[in-house]
Amino acid sequence: MAALATLSSLRLRLLVSWLKPRVVAAAAYGTSIKSAKVEVNGVHLHYQQTGEGKHAVLLLPGMLGSGESDFGPQLKNLNKQLFTxxxxxxRGYGHSIPPNRDFPVDFFExxxxxxxxxMKTLKFKSVSLLGWSDGGITALIAAAKYxxxxxxxxxxxxxAYVTDEDEMIYHGIRDVSKWSERTRKPLEVLYGREYLAKTCENWVDGILQFKDLPDGNICRHLLPLVKCPTLIxxxxxxxxxxxxxxxFIHKHVKGSRLHLMPEGKHNLHLRFADEFNKLVQDFLQ
Structure with a gap:
Protein backbone atom coordinates (compact mmCIF):
# COMPACT_ATOMS: atom_id res chain seq x y z
CA MET A 1 0.00 0.00 0.00
CA ALA A 2 2.89 2.37 0.76
CA ALA A 3 4.27 1.75 -2.71
CA LEU A 4 0.86 2.44 -4.22
CA ALA A 5 0.54 5.67 -2.24
CA THR A 6 3.98 6.82 -3.41
CA LEU A 7 3.13 5.96 -7.01
CA SER A 8 -0.21 7.74 -6.78
CA SER A 9 1.45 10.86 -5.38
CA LEU A 10 3.98 10.85 -8.21
CA ARG A 11 1.27 10.36 -10.82
CA LEU A 12 -0.74 13.24 -9.40
CA ARG A 13 2.26 15.58 -9.52
CA LEU A 14 2.95 14.59 -13.10
CA LEU A 15 -0.72 14.95 -13.95
CA VAL A 16 -0.39 18.70 -13.44
CA SER A 17 1.94 18.88 -16.43
CA TRP A 18 -0.61 16.95 -18.49
CA LEU A 19 -3.83 18.76 -17.64
CA LYS A 20 -2.76 22.35 -17.09
CA PRO A 21 -1.55 23.13 -20.63
CA ARG A 22 -4.75 21.62 -22.04
CA VAL A 23 -6.83 24.36 -20.50
CA VAL A 24 -4.36 27.17 -21.23
CA ALA A 25 -4.47 26.22 -24.89
CA ALA A 26 -8.17 27.05 -25.16
CA ALA A 27 -7.68 30.70 -24.26
CA ALA A 28 -4.67 31.17 -26.51
CA TYR A 29 -5.97 29.84 -29.80
CA GLY A 30 -9.64 30.63 -30.14
CA THR A 31 -9.83 33.32 -32.83
CA SER A 32 -10.32 32.41 -36.53
CA ILE A 33 -11.93 29.05 -35.91
CA LYS A 34 -15.52 28.08 -36.70
CA SER A 35 -17.46 26.51 -33.83
CA ALA A 36 -20.77 24.74 -34.39
CA LYS A 37 -22.97 21.83 -33.40
CA VAL A 38 -24.54 19.20 -35.62
CA GLU A 39 -26.85 16.30 -34.87
CA VAL A 40 -25.15 12.91 -35.18
CA ASN A 41 -26.57 9.58 -34.00
CA GLY A 42 -29.23 11.26 -31.87
CA VAL A 43 -26.96 13.74 -30.07
CA HIS A 44 -25.68 17.24 -30.88
CA LEU A 45 -21.91 17.12 -31.27
CA HIS A 46 -19.80 20.24 -30.95
CA TYR A 47 -16.85 20.73 -33.24
CA GLN A 48 -14.36 23.37 -34.34
CA GLN A 49 -13.19 23.69 -37.93
CA THR A 50 -10.41 25.63 -39.62
CA GLY A 51 -8.44 25.50 -42.85
CA GLU A 52 -9.43 24.95 -46.44
CA GLY A 53 -7.15 22.17 -47.64
CA LYS A 54 -8.36 19.11 -49.50
CA HIS A 55 -7.02 16.74 -46.84
CA ALA A 56 -9.52 16.48 -43.96
CA VAL A 57 -8.05 15.80 -40.51
CA LEU A 58 -10.05 15.01 -37.38
CA LEU A 59 -8.51 15.63 -33.94
CA LEU A 60 -9.75 13.27 -31.21
CA PRO A 61 -9.26 14.43 -27.57
CA GLY A 62 -8.46 12.48 -24.43
CA MET A 63 -10.38 11.77 -21.22
CA LEU A 64 -12.42 14.84 -20.11
CA GLY A 65 -11.11 16.59 -23.20
CA SER A 66 -12.54 18.78 -25.91
CA GLY A 67 -11.25 20.16 -29.17
CA GLU A 68 -10.44 23.59 -27.78
CA SER A 69 -8.84 22.35 -24.55
CA ASP A 70 -6.72 19.62 -26.13
CA PHE A 71 -5.63 20.91 -29.54
CA GLY A 72 -5.00 24.67 -29.47
CA PRO A 73 -1.57 24.57 -31.17
CA GLN A 74 -2.84 22.18 -33.84
CA LEU A 75 -5.93 24.26 -34.63
CA LYS A 76 -3.76 27.34 -34.88
CA ASN A 77 -0.64 26.09 -36.65
CA LEU A 78 -1.29 23.01 -38.80
CA ASN A 79 -1.08 24.00 -42.46
CA LYS A 80 -4.48 25.39 -43.43
CA GLN A 81 -3.75 25.35 -47.15
CA LEU A 82 -3.04 21.62 -47.08
CA PHE A 83 -5.58 20.56 -44.46
CA THR A 84 -9.11 21.17 -43.29
CA ARG A 91 -20.66 13.10 -26.48
CA GLY A 92 -20.71 14.11 -22.82
CA TYR A 93 -17.44 16.06 -23.05
CA GLY A 94 -16.71 19.73 -23.67
CA HIS A 95 -19.67 21.40 -25.32
CA SER A 96 -21.29 18.13 -26.47
CA ILE A 97 -23.46 18.09 -23.34
CA PRO A 98 -26.19 16.93 -23.10
CA PRO A 99 -26.05 13.99 -22.86
CA ASN A 100 -23.97 13.43 -19.73
CA ARG A 101 -20.93 11.25 -20.36
CA ASP A 102 -21.36 7.57 -19.60
CA PHE A 103 -19.10 4.56 -20.06
CA PRO A 104 -20.82 1.41 -21.28
CA VAL A 105 -18.43 -1.34 -22.28
CA ASP A 106 -18.68 -0.24 -25.91
CA PHE A 107 -18.05 3.46 -25.30
CA PHE A 108 -14.93 3.51 -27.46
CA GLU A 109 -16.81 1.87 -30.35
CA MET A 119 -17.20 13.75 -40.61
CA LYS A 120 -19.64 12.16 -43.05
CA THR A 121 -22.35 14.58 -41.89
CA LEU A 122 -19.92 17.42 -42.60
CA LYS A 123 -19.59 16.02 -46.14
CA PHE A 124 -15.97 14.86 -46.01
CA LYS A 125 -15.39 11.94 -48.34
CA SER A 126 -12.45 10.61 -46.33
CA VAL A 127 -10.40 11.68 -43.32
CA SER A 128 -7.15 11.21 -41.47
CA LEU A 129 -7.27 10.82 -37.69
CA LEU A 130 -5.07 12.33 -34.98
CA GLY A 131 -5.94 10.69 -31.66
CA TRP A 132 -4.57 11.48 -28.22
CA SER A 133 -4.91 9.08 -25.26
CA ASP A 134 -8.54 7.89 -25.22
CA GLY A 135 -8.86 9.58 -28.60
CA GLY A 136 -6.03 7.37 -29.84
CA ILE A 137 -7.97 4.27 -28.82
CA THR A 138 -11.05 5.64 -30.57
CA ALA A 139 -8.97 6.37 -33.68
CA LEU A 140 -7.55 2.84 -33.77
CA ILE A 141 -11.05 1.39 -33.58
CA ALA A 142 -12.32 3.74 -36.29
CA ALA A 143 -9.42 2.83 -38.59
CA ALA A 144 -10.08 -0.87 -38.05
CA LYS A 145 -13.86 -0.72 -38.47
CA TYR A 146 -14.12 1.88 -41.24
CA ALA A 160 -4.96 -1.40 -26.53
CA TYR A 161 -5.40 -3.22 -23.20
CA VAL A 162 -5.35 -2.63 -19.43
CA THR A 163 -2.76 -4.08 -17.04
CA ASP A 164 -2.23 -4.13 -13.26
CA GLU A 165 0.18 -1.21 -13.66
CA ASP A 166 -2.43 0.77 -15.56
CA GLU A 167 -4.98 0.09 -12.83
CA MET A 168 -2.67 1.64 -10.23
CA ILE A 169 -2.23 4.71 -12.42
CA TYR A 170 -5.99 5.10 -12.91
CA HIS A 171 -6.72 4.85 -9.19
CA GLY A 172 -4.09 7.54 -8.64
CA ILE A 173 -6.12 10.10 -10.61
CA ARG A 174 -9.61 8.98 -9.56
CA ASP A 175 -10.28 11.61 -6.87
CA VAL A 176 -10.15 15.07 -8.42
CA SER A 177 -10.23 16.70 -4.98
CA LYS A 178 -6.63 15.52 -4.60
CA TRP A 179 -5.54 17.35 -7.74
CA SER A 180 -3.89 20.73 -7.29
CA GLU A 181 -6.29 23.67 -7.46
CA ARG A 182 -4.61 25.15 -10.53
CA THR A 183 -5.09 21.83 -12.32
CA ARG A 184 -8.63 21.23 -11.13
CA LYS A 185 -10.10 24.73 -11.28
CA PRO A 186 -10.25 25.32 -15.07
CA LEU A 187 -11.98 21.97 -15.58
CA GLU A 188 -14.43 22.84 -12.81
CA VAL A 189 -15.20 26.04 -14.72
CA LEU A 190 -15.84 24.01 -17.87
CA TYR A 191 -17.84 21.21 -16.29
CA GLY A 192 -18.87 22.25 -12.79
CA ARG A 193 -17.38 20.65 -9.70
CA GLU A 194 -19.89 17.82 -9.37
CA TYR A 195 -19.88 16.81 -13.03
CA LEU A 196 -16.09 16.83 -13.19
CA ALA A 197 -15.68 14.70 -10.06
CA LYS A 198 -18.37 12.21 -11.02
CA THR A 199 -17.24 11.89 -14.62
CA CYS A 200 -13.64 11.24 -13.62
CA GLU A 201 -14.77 8.52 -11.18
CA ASN A 202 -17.00 7.03 -13.86
CA TRP A 203 -14.16 7.09 -16.37
CA VAL A 204 -11.92 5.09 -14.02
CA ASP A 205 -14.70 2.54 -13.53
CA GLY A 206 -15.32 2.52 -17.27
CA ILE A 207 -11.71 1.91 -18.28
CA LEU A 208 -11.28 -0.75 -15.60
CA GLN A 209 -14.12 -2.76 -17.13
CA PHE A 210 -11.61 -3.90 -19.72
CA LYS A 211 -9.27 -5.35 -17.12
CA ASP A 212 -11.92 -8.00 -16.41
CA LEU A 213 -11.92 -9.08 -20.06
CA PRO A 214 -9.45 -11.67 -21.42
CA ASP A 215 -5.98 -10.08 -21.65
CA GLY A 216 -7.46 -6.78 -20.46
CA ASN A 217 -8.61 -6.26 -24.01
CA ILE A 218 -9.81 -2.88 -25.24
CA CYS A 219 -9.02 -3.08 -28.95
CA ARG A 220 -6.01 -5.40 -29.26
CA HIS A 221 -8.07 -7.78 -31.41
CA LEU A 222 -8.68 -4.97 -33.91
CA LEU A 223 -5.09 -3.88 -34.44
CA PRO A 224 -4.39 -6.32 -37.31
CA LEU A 225 -7.39 -4.78 -39.12
CA VAL A 226 -5.79 -1.32 -39.26
CA LYS A 227 -4.59 -1.07 -42.86
CA CYS A 228 -3.92 2.65 -43.33
CA PRO A 229 -0.46 4.21 -42.88
CA THR A 230 -0.03 4.66 -39.12
CA LEU A 231 2.32 6.81 -37.06
CA ILE A 232 2.63 6.03 -33.35
CA PHE A 248 2.51 -3.43 -28.61
CA ILE A 249 0.50 -1.28 -30.99
CA HIS A 250 3.52 -0.85 -33.24
CA LYS A 251 4.06 -4.61 -33.34
CA HIS A 252 0.46 -5.44 -34.21
CA VAL A 253 -0.38 -2.65 -36.68
CA LYS A 254 1.35 -3.87 -39.79
CA GLY A 255 3.67 -1.36 -41.40
CA SER A 256 3.25 1.21 -38.65
CA ARG A 257 6.01 3.61 -37.68
CA LEU A 258 7.01 4.32 -34.07
CA HIS A 259 8.54 7.69 -33.23
CA LEU A 260 9.91 8.26 -29.71
CA MET A 261 10.24 11.67 -28.10
CA PRO A 262 12.81 11.35 -25.28
CA GLU A 263 11.53 14.34 -23.29
CA GLY A 264 7.88 13.90 -24.19
CA LYS A 265 5.23 13.32 -21.54
CA HIS A 266 1.55 12.56 -22.04
CA ASN A 267 0.85 16.02 -23.46
CA LEU A 268 3.76 16.01 -25.91
CA HIS A 269 1.68 17.60 -28.68
CA LEU A 270 1.19 20.66 -26.48
CA ARG A 271 4.56 20.91 -24.79
CA PHE A 272 6.51 20.26 -28.00
CA ALA A 273 3.89 21.56 -30.39
CA ASP A 274 6.22 22.75 -33.18
CA GLU A 275 8.10 19.44 -33.31
CA PHE A 276 4.87 17.47 -33.14
CA ASN A 277 3.12 19.51 -35.84
CA LYS A 278 6.03 19.18 -38.25
CA LEU A 279 6.24 15.44 -37.66
CA VAL A 280 2.52 15.04 -38.29
CA GLN A 281 2.43 17.26 -41.38
CA ASP A 282 5.35 15.44 -42.96
CA PHE A 283 3.60 12.12 -42.31
CA LEU A 284 0.21 13.22 -43.62
CA GLN A 285 1.49 14.69 -46.90
Whole structure:
Protein backbone atom coordinates (compact mmCIF):
# COMPACT_ATOMS: atom_id res chain seq x y z
CA MET A 1 0.00 0.00 0.00
CA ALA A 2 2.89 2.37 0.76
CA ALA A 3 4.27 1.75 -2.71
CA LEU A 4 0.86 2.44 -4.22
CA ALA A 5 0.54 5.67 -2.24
CA THR A 6 3.98 6.82 -3.41
CA LEU A 7 3.13 5.96 -7.01
CA SER A 8 -0.21 7.74 -6.78
CA SER A 9 1.45 10.86 -5.38
CA LEU A 10 3.98 10.85 -8.21
CA ARG A 11 1.27 10.36 -10.82
CA LEU A 12 -0.74 13.24 -9.40
CA ARG A 13 2.26 15.58 -9.52
CA LEU A 14 2.95 14.59 -13.10
CA LEU A 15 -0.72 14.95 -13.95
CA VAL A 16 -0.39 18.70 -13.44
CA SER A 17 1.94 18.88 -16.43
CA TRP A 18 -0.61 16.95 -18.49
CA LEU A 19 -3.83 18.76 -17.64
CA LYS A 20 -2.76 22.35 -17.09
CA PRO A 21 -1.55 23.13 -20.63
CA ARG A 22 -4.75 21.62 -22.04
CA VAL A 23 -6.83 24.36 -20.50
CA VAL A 24 -4.36 27.17 -21.23
CA ALA A 25 -4.47 26.22 -24.89
CA ALA A 26 -8.17 27.05 -25.16
CA ALA A 27 -7.68 30.70 -24.26
CA ALA A 28 -4.67 31.17 -26.51
CA TYR A 29 -5.97 29.84 -29.80
CA GLY A 30 -9.64 30.63 -30.14
CA THR A 31 -9.83 33.32 -32.83
CA SER A 32 -10.32 32.41 -36.53
CA ILE A 33 -11.93 29.05 -35.91
CA LYS A 34 -15.52 28.08 -36.70
CA SER A 35 -17.46 26.51 -33.83
CA ALA A 36 -20.77 24.74 -34.39
CA LYS A 37 -22.97 21.83 -33.40
CA VAL A 38 -24.54 19.20 -35.62
CA GLU A 39 -26.85 16.30 -34.87
CA VAL A 40 -25.15 12.91 -35.18
CA ASN A 41 -26.57 9.58 -34.00
CA GLY A 42 -29.23 11.26 -31.87
CA VAL A 43 -26.96 13.74 -30.07
CA HIS A 44 -25.68 17.24 -30.88
CA LEU A 45 -21.91 17.12 -31.27
CA HIS A 46 -19.80 20.24 -30.95
CA TYR A 47 -16.85 20.73 -33.24
CA GLN A 48 -14.36 23.37 -34.34
CA GLN A 49 -13.19 23.69 -37.93
CA THR A 50 -10.41 25.63 -39.62
CA GLY A 51 -8.44 25.50 -42.85
CA GLU A 52 -9.43 24.95 -46.44
CA GLY A 53 -7.15 22.17 -47.64
CA LYS A 54 -8.36 19.11 -49.50
CA HIS A 55 -7.02 16.74 -46.84
CA ALA A 56 -9.52 16.48 -43.96
CA VAL A 57 -8.05 15.80 -40.51
CA LEU A 58 -10.05 15.01 -37.38
CA LEU A 59 -8.51 15.63 -33.94
CA LEU A 60 -9.75 13.27 -31.21
CA PRO A 61 -9.26 14.43 -27.57
CA GLY A 62 -8.46 12.48 -24.43
CA MET A 63 -10.38 11.77 -21.22
CA LEU A 64 -12.42 14.84 -20.11
CA GLY A 65 -11.11 16.59 -23.20
CA SER A 66 -12.54 18.78 -25.91
CA GLY A 67 -11.25 20.16 -29.17
CA GLU A 68 -10.44 23.59 -27.78
CA SER A 69 -8.84 22.35 -24.55
CA ASP A 70 -6.72 19.62 -26.13
CA PHE A 71 -5.63 20.91 -29.54
CA GLY A 72 -5.00 24.67 -29.47
CA PRO A 73 -1.57 24.57 -31.17
CA GLN A 74 -2.84 22.18 -33.84
CA LEU A 75 -5.93 24.26 -34.63
CA LYS A 76 -3.76 27.34 -34.88
CA ASN A 77 -0.64 26.09 -36.65
CA LEU A 78 -1.29 23.01 -38.80
CA ASN A 79 -1.08 24.00 -42.46
CA LYS A 80 -4.48 25.39 -43.43
CA GLN A 81 -3.75 25.35 -47.15
CA LEU A 82 -3.04 21.62 -47.08
CA PHE A 83 -5.58 20.56 -44.46
CA THR A 84 -9.11 21.17 -43.29
CA UNK A 85 -8.87 20.55 -39.56
CA UNK A 86 -11.79 19.51 -37.37
CA UNK A 87 -11.57 19.07 -33.61
CA UNK A 88 -14.57 17.48 -31.96
CA UNK A 89 -16.02 17.08 -28.47
CA UNK A 90 -17.19 13.48 -27.95
CA ARG A 91 -20.66 13.10 -26.48
CA GLY A 92 -20.71 14.11 -22.82
CA TYR A 93 -17.44 16.06 -23.05
CA GLY A 94 -16.71 19.73 -23.67
CA HIS A 95 -19.67 21.40 -25.32
CA SER A 96 -21.29 18.13 -26.47
CA ILE A 97 -23.46 18.09 -23.34
CA PRO A 98 -26.19 16.93 -23.10
CA PRO A 99 -26.05 13.99 -22.86
CA ASN A 100 -23.97 13.43 -19.73
CA ARG A 101 -20.93 11.25 -20.36
CA ASP A 102 -21.36 7.57 -19.60
CA PHE A 103 -19.10 4.56 -20.06
CA PRO A 104 -20.82 1.41 -21.28
CA VAL A 105 -18.43 -1.34 -22.28
CA ASP A 106 -18.68 -0.24 -25.91
CA PHE A 107 -18.05 3.46 -25.30
CA PHE A 108 -14.93 3.51 -27.46
CA GLU A 109 -16.81 1.87 -30.35
CA UNK A 110 -19.63 4.39 -29.87
CA UNK A 111 -17.14 7.26 -30.03
CA UNK A 112 -15.55 5.79 -33.15
CA UNK A 113 -18.90 5.61 -34.90
CA UNK A 114 -19.81 9.13 -33.76
CA UNK A 115 -16.49 10.49 -35.03
CA UNK A 116 -16.81 8.89 -38.47
CA UNK A 117 -20.48 9.84 -38.79
CA UNK A 118 -19.69 13.43 -37.78
CA MET A 119 -17.20 13.75 -40.61
CA LYS A 120 -19.64 12.16 -43.05
CA THR A 121 -22.35 14.58 -41.89
CA LEU A 122 -19.92 17.42 -42.60
CA LYS A 123 -19.59 16.02 -46.14
CA PHE A 124 -15.97 14.86 -46.01
CA LYS A 125 -15.39 11.94 -48.34
CA SER A 126 -12.45 10.61 -46.33
CA VAL A 127 -10.40 11.68 -43.32
CA SER A 128 -7.15 11.21 -41.47
CA LEU A 129 -7.27 10.82 -37.69
CA LEU A 130 -5.07 12.33 -34.98
CA GLY A 131 -5.94 10.69 -31.66
CA TRP A 132 -4.57 11.48 -28.22
CA SER A 133 -4.91 9.08 -25.26
CA ASP A 134 -8.54 7.89 -25.22
CA GLY A 135 -8.86 9.58 -28.60
CA GLY A 136 -6.03 7.37 -29.84
CA ILE A 137 -7.97 4.27 -28.82
CA THR A 138 -11.05 5.64 -30.57
CA ALA A 139 -8.97 6.37 -33.68
CA LEU A 140 -7.55 2.84 -33.77
CA ILE A 141 -11.05 1.39 -33.58
CA ALA A 142 -12.32 3.74 -36.29
CA ALA A 143 -9.42 2.83 -38.59
CA ALA A 144 -10.08 -0.87 -38.05
CA LYS A 145 -13.86 -0.72 -38.47
CA TYR A 146 -14.12 1.88 -41.24
CA UNK A 147 -10.97 1.22 -43.30
CA UNK A 148 -12.26 2.63 -46.58
CA UNK A 149 -12.94 6.00 -44.95
CA UNK A 150 -9.64 6.55 -43.11
CA UNK A 151 -6.62 7.86 -45.05
CA UNK A 152 -3.90 7.96 -42.38
CA UNK A 153 -3.67 7.57 -38.62
CA UNK A 154 -1.55 9.28 -35.97
CA UNK A 155 -1.91 8.24 -32.32
CA UNK A 156 -0.05 9.01 -29.09
CA UNK A 157 -0.68 8.13 -25.45
CA UNK A 158 -3.00 5.25 -26.39
CA UNK A 159 -3.25 1.69 -25.12
CA ALA A 160 -4.96 -1.40 -26.53
CA TYR A 161 -5.40 -3.22 -23.20
CA VAL A 162 -5.35 -2.63 -19.43
CA THR A 163 -2.76 -4.08 -17.04
CA ASP A 164 -2.23 -4.13 -13.26
CA GLU A 165 0.18 -1.21 -13.66
CA ASP A 166 -2.43 0.77 -15.56
CA GLU A 167 -4.98 0.09 -12.83
CA MET A 168 -2.67 1.64 -10.23
CA ILE A 169 -2.23 4.71 -12.42
CA TYR A 170 -5.99 5.10 -12.91
CA HIS A 171 -6.72 4.85 -9.19
CA GLY A 172 -4.09 7.54 -8.64
CA ILE A 173 -6.12 10.10 -10.61
CA ARG A 174 -9.61 8.98 -9.56
CA ASP A 175 -10.28 11.61 -6.87
CA VAL A 176 -10.15 15.07 -8.42
CA SER A 177 -10.23 16.70 -4.98
CA LYS A 178 -6.63 15.52 -4.60
CA TRP A 179 -5.54 17.35 -7.74
CA SER A 180 -3.89 20.73 -7.29
CA GLU A 181 -6.29 23.67 -7.46
CA ARG A 182 -4.61 25.15 -10.53
CA THR A 183 -5.09 21.83 -12.32
CA ARG A 184 -8.63 21.23 -11.13
CA LYS A 185 -10.10 24.73 -11.28
CA PRO A 186 -10.25 25.32 -15.07
CA LEU A 187 -11.98 21.97 -15.58
CA GLU A 188 -14.43 22.84 -12.81
CA VAL A 189 -15.20 26.04 -14.72
CA LEU A 190 -15.84 24.01 -17.87
CA TYR A 191 -17.84 21.21 -16.29
CA GLY A 192 -18.87 22.25 -12.79
CA ARG A 193 -17.38 20.65 -9.70
CA GLU A 194 -19.89 17.82 -9.37
CA TYR A 195 -19.88 16.81 -13.03
CA LEU A 196 -16.09 16.83 -13.19
CA ALA A 197 -15.68 14.70 -10.06
CA LYS A 198 -18.37 12.21 -11.02
CA THR A 199 -17.24 11.89 -14.62
CA CYS A 200 -13.64 11.24 -13.62
CA GLU A 201 -14.77 8.52 -11.18
CA ASN A 202 -17.00 7.03 -13.86
CA TRP A 203 -14.16 7.09 -16.37
CA VAL A 204 -11.92 5.09 -14.02
CA ASP A 205 -14.70 2.54 -13.53
CA GLY A 206 -15.32 2.52 -17.27
CA ILE A 207 -11.71 1.91 -18.28
CA LEU A 208 -11.28 -0.75 -15.60
CA GLN A 209 -14.12 -2.76 -17.13
CA PHE A 210 -11.61 -3.90 -19.72
CA LYS A 211 -9.27 -5.35 -17.12
CA ASP A 212 -11.92 -8.00 -16.41
CA LEU A 213 -11.92 -9.08 -20.06
CA PRO A 214 -9.45 -11.67 -21.42
CA ASP A 215 -5.98 -10.08 -21.65
CA GLY A 216 -7.46 -6.78 -20.46
CA ASN A 217 -8.61 -6.26 -24.01
CA ILE A 218 -9.81 -2.88 -25.24
CA CYS A 219 -9.02 -3.08 -28.95
CA ARG A 220 -6.01 -5.40 -29.26
CA HIS A 221 -8.07 -7.78 -31.41
CA LEU A 222 -8.68 -4.97 -33.91
CA LEU A 223 -5.09 -3.88 -34.44
CA PRO A 224 -4.39 -6.32 -37.31
CA LEU A 225 -7.39 -4.78 -39.12
CA VAL A 226 -5.79 -1.32 -39.26
CA LYS A 227 -4.59 -1.07 -42.86
CA CYS A 228 -3.92 2.65 -43.33
CA PRO A 229 -0.46 4.21 -42.88
CA THR A 230 -0.03 4.66 -39.12
CA LEU A 231 2.32 6.81 -37.06
CA ILE A 232 2.63 6.03 -33.35
CA UNK A 233 4.27 8.75 -31.27
CA UNK A 234 5.32 8.08 -27.69
CA UNK A 235 6.79 10.33 -25.04
CA UNK A 236 9.38 8.37 -23.11
CA UNK A 237 8.54 10.29 -19.94
CA UNK A 238 4.79 9.67 -20.22
CA UNK A 239 3.60 9.03 -16.62
CA UNK A 240 0.19 7.74 -17.64
CA UNK A 241 0.88 5.33 -20.51
CA UNK A 242 3.97 3.11 -20.20
CA UNK A 243 6.19 2.52 -23.23
CA UNK A 244 5.13 -1.12 -23.64
CA UNK A 245 1.73 0.01 -24.89
CA UNK A 246 3.25 1.90 -27.82
CA UNK A 247 5.48 -1.07 -28.59
CA PHE A 248 2.51 -3.43 -28.61
CA ILE A 249 0.50 -1.28 -30.99
CA HIS A 250 3.52 -0.85 -33.24
CA LYS A 251 4.06 -4.61 -33.34
CA HIS A 252 0.46 -5.44 -34.21
CA VAL A 253 -0.38 -2.65 -36.68
CA LYS A 254 1.35 -3.87 -39.79
CA GLY A 255 3.67 -1.36 -41.40
CA SER A 256 3.25 1.21 -38.65
CA ARG A 257 6.01 3.61 -37.68
CA LEU A 258 7.01 4.32 -34.07
CA HIS A 259 8.54 7.69 -33.23
CA LEU A 260 9.91 8.26 -29.71
CA MET A 261 10.24 11.67 -28.10
CA PRO A 262 12.81 11.35 -25.28
CA GLU A 263 11.53 14.34 -23.29
CA GLY A 264 7.88 13.90 -24.19
CA LYS A 265 5.23 13.32 -21.54
CA HIS A 266 1.55 12.56 -22.04
CA ASN A 267 0.85 16.02 -23.46
CA LEU A 268 3.76 16.01 -25.91
CA HIS A 269 1.68 17.60 -28.68
CA LEU A 270 1.19 20.66 -26.48
CA ARG A 271 4.56 20.91 -24.79
CA PHE A 272 6.51 20.26 -28.00
CA ALA A 273 3.89 21.56 -30.39
CA ASP A 274 6.22 22.75 -33.18
CA GLU A 275 8.10 19.44 -33.31
CA PHE A 276 4.87 17.47 -33.14
CA ASN A 277 3.12 19.51 -35.84
CA LYS A 278 6.03 19.18 -38.25
CA LEU A 279 6.24 15.44 -37.66
CA VAL A 280 2.52 15.04 -38.29
CA GLN A 281 2.43 17.26 -41.38
CA ASP A 282 5.35 15.44 -42.96
CA PHE A 283 3.60 12.12 -42.31
CA LEU A 284 0.21 13.22 -43.62
CA GLN A 285 1.49 14.69 -46.90
Missing amino acids: IVAWDP RDAKDAVDL PSYINKLVIWGAN IHGEKDPLVPRFHAD
